[in-house]
Amino acid sequence: MMLKPNWPRRRRSLIVLLLGLLFLGLLVGPSYQWTQSNVKSMTGRHDSQMSPIIMIPGSSATQNRFDTLVKQLNKADHRQHSLIKITVGTDDQIKITGALRPRDNEPVIVVGFQNNHDGYGNIKKQARWFSLAFKKVAAKYQFNNFKAIGHSNGGLIYTYFFEHYFNRDDITVKRIMTIGSPYNFSEANLSHKTQMLADFIKYRDNLPKSATMYSVAGTENYDSDGLVPARSVEAGKYVYQGQVKHFTEITVTGNDAQHSDLPQNQQIVTLIRTYMLDKKPSRNKRLVTANTTE
Amino acid sequence: MRISEQQLIQRLVPRLLRFRETNFYRIIQRTLILAFPLILIGTFSQIIQQAVLTKTGFIASIFHLSKWVPYYQYLHYPFDGLTSLTLNGVAVVVAFGAAKYHAKFNQRDDQLAGLTAAIALLIMAYQYTNQSQGSTFNTLLIGTNGFTGALIVGGMTGLCFKWFSKPVNGARDAHTSEILNRTFGSLLPMAVVLIVAVIISLGLNWLTVATYSAENLVAFQKFAMTSHSLWLTFGLAALTLVLEIFGFAGPFQERLVTNSTSMTTNLNYALTHHSAYHVPYRYTANTLYHAFGTFGGTGMLLALIIAIYIASNNHNYHVVARWSLLPALFNSNGPMMTGLPVLYNPIYLIPFIIAPLVNMAVATVAIGLNWIPPVVYPVPVGTPGPLIAFIGTNGNVIALLIGIIDLALSVAIYLPFMRLAEAILNAAKAEAGVHHDA
Structure with a gap:
């Protein structure tokens, strides 16, 4: 007992259907453009050879903190790493100085903050500012991997950044090095965990699983670099160990092992060259490996 | 064909009507x-x-x-x-x-x-x-x-x-x-x-x-999304559809799992080789079920909406379907599920399961014959069903065509069941002796 079609009602629905199809049809063009440009930019990033070293200085230091270190690195490995400096203001403004040299795939990018004060509250803010700067350089230099170096509180900012802000699946952090970073602030006794360390441990699941991590401590005597207790640097293992791919602790002693001298310490410059920098391009490598048994 | 369909409807109506009238x-x-x-x-x-x-x-x-x-x-x-x-x-x-x-x-x-x-x-x-x-x-x-x-x-x-x-x-x-x-x-x-x-x-x-039952569910969904054997993908899709029409969360429910290893592997392969053909995992939940089996949300309900537009005489059906079109274009099936309703409705059980599986089969053949590459590129949240494959293949026109063919096929699958549901409604009305049409 089929009823006769009710044409006016159907006509209204068919108009809605036509509008819907028209809507879909109009979206085909923009969709095509979006996916083409999206895939193109993904391909660009995927094929990119760029692999910067991004450094964060400690508290009270500026974006110029690593000038000497970069000079020493450039001198030691005869490669002119560009030095790009970024300052993030308290109003989220980002200022970039320095430029990428042509054919340089491993620039050093230093991120400093207008508010560079100590304290957990400031570290949280600085981590957010760093995330803004990171987003900016990631868009500008189109890299798909990078290396992270943080001196003193810079390592803490990095840790907070990795746990709370870094969630990109198109960019990986290959290696992380923190130098004299006080994971438990000035507290030498590990049974007294600071709020920051407790938080770091709480969210450690978010740390990048594929990264190799080096925590470098300096000591002038048996238990401190003059400012940061060695046990506080060591507390980093409760955060990173078991979360990242490899976790290595290194203790540097001797000349220039005082906390503020660490970035200029010859030993640490060598560590950075060996562990953090990429190996030289393969055309040189072939010549080298032909003559050595390495 | 039409006559036998009519006869079938005549035979089924009294039974389903009795079920309808239970408390x-x-x-x-x-x-x-x-x-x-x-x-x-x-x-x-x-x-x-x-x-x-x-x-x-x-x-x-x-x-x-x-x-x-x-x-x-x-x-x-x-x-x-x-x-x-x-x-x-x-x-x-x-x-x-x-x-x-x-x-x-x-x-x-x-x-x-x-x-x-x-x-x-x-x-x-x-x-x-x-x-x-x-x-x-x-x-x-x-x-x-x-x-x-x-x-x-x-x-x-x-x-x-x-x-x-x-x-x-x-x-x-x-x-x-x-x-x-x-x-x-x-x-x-x-x-x-x-x-x-x-x-x-x-x-x-x-x-x-x-x-840890909550984590178990997520782990199971992760496993389901990562599986790449053809039979497992179809089996889990069927399981998802059955669970969803009975109001549960199935293994392919999208919202809980966003990224799986097979997707990442596929994407990296495609980016490295500058082509999406021959990626390692061609038949996954993502390349088949989400790309071709969810137009208008789970169960291809966009097809049912179109079926109602072109063939229904029931006023309420038309009203619900008109309100549901916009959500369905963005793959939300909630209004259709509860408004028609499709949820717990034995009449729609068959097309709800069959339509997505048929679409997936068409896509499997197309991918197997290399007519289209598998869907590997990112697709934004809420992309209209027929455009998912188009975007996910970096704008492959044949993928768009297959999407449209799939939609038409699903409309054809839903049509007889929609007529059956309507016949029952009419019978119920006739029985109640009310010829009320508002």
Whole structure:
């Protein structure tokens, strides 16, 4: 007992259907453009050879903190790493100085903050500012991997950044090095965990699983670099160990092992060259490996 | 063909009509209609939130909204609240409705029964924590996935009221003392229901703590999304569809798992080789089920909407279908599921399962013959079904064509079942002797 079609009602629905199809049809063009440009930019990033070293200085230091270190690195490995400096203001403004040299795939990018004060509250803010700067350089230099170096509180900012802000699946952090970073602030006794360390441990699941991590401590005597207790640097293992791919602790002693001298310490410059920098391009490598048994 | 279809309909109508007239089905249907407006509002809010106001949403992506709309990053807040208190809490309304109608059929105090069921469900979904601040509810139980649980809770509450309280007369303007009397009469079933709810709640919390069941579900979905054997993908898709029409969350339910290893591997392969053909995992949930089997949400309900537009004579069908088109274009099937309803509807069980599987089969053949590459590139949230494969293949026109063919096939699959449902509606009307068409 089929009823006769009710044409006016159907006509209204068919108009809605036509509008819907028209809507879909109009979206085909923009969709095509979006996916083409999206895939193109993904391909660009995927094929990119760029692999910067991004450094964060400690508290009270500026974006110029690593000038000497970069000079020493450039001198030691005869490669002119560009030095790009970024300052993030308290109003989220980002200022970039320095430029990428042509054919340089491993620039050093230093991120400093207008508010560079100590304290957990400031570290949280600085981590957010760093995330803004990171987003900016990631868009500008189109890299798909990078290396992270943080001196003193810079390592803490990095840790907070990795746990709370870094969630990109198109960019990986290959290696992380923190130098004299006080994971438990000035507290030498590990049974007294600071709020920051407790938080770091709480969210450690978010740390990048594929990264190799080096925590470098300096000591002038048996238990401190003059400012940061060695046990506080060591507390980093409760955060990173078991979360990242490899976790290595290194203790540097001797000349220039005082906390503020660490970035200029010859030993640490060598560590950075060996562990953090990429190996030289393969055309040189072939010549080298032909003559050595390495 | 047409005649045999007619005969089949004639034969099936009386049986299904009898089922329709059971109290059980009536309660379910009225409850779903009660939830429908909330679902409709929640769905509209959700598509605005996901497709327009999320940076990775479909409309936001293709029109680069985050770049030029002022205060874009704050605009989603009102919709967050609206969505989570309508869609993600709708099962509370379902529990209320089920208990209310159950009590009403048995002449018990329906308001108190409804409220008791709603509170009982909230108690069961309550998550106990050690911290004193902030308590949360398990959204699996009170959101759209909690429909079936809520119906059971509501039904049980109604049953308790039937057992433990006396019938009341339905007089509207009852005297205050009579209302008080009625309230005290309902105290016993209320207490029973709430105590049982507390016990179940404690049991559920203990079970979650003891067995990590929430993580198990996520782990299972992760496994399902990662599986890449052809049979497993089809089997899990069928399982998902069966579970969803009965109101549960299936293994392929999208929202919980966003990224899987097989997707990442495929994408990296495609980016490295500058081509998406011959990626390692060609037949996954992502390349087949999500790309070709979910136009208009789970069960290809966009096809049912079109089927209604072109062939239905039922006024209500047309109204529901018109309201459901926009959500369905952005792959939300909530309004159709509850408005028609498709949920718990034995008539639509077959096309709900068959249509997506047929589409997946067409796509499998097309991928197998290398007519189209598998869907490997990112697709924004809320992309209209027929465009998913087109975007995910970096704008392959044949993929768009196959999407359209799939849609047409699904309309053809849904059409006879839609006619059957309509014939039953007409028979029901004829039986009731009401020729009412408004």
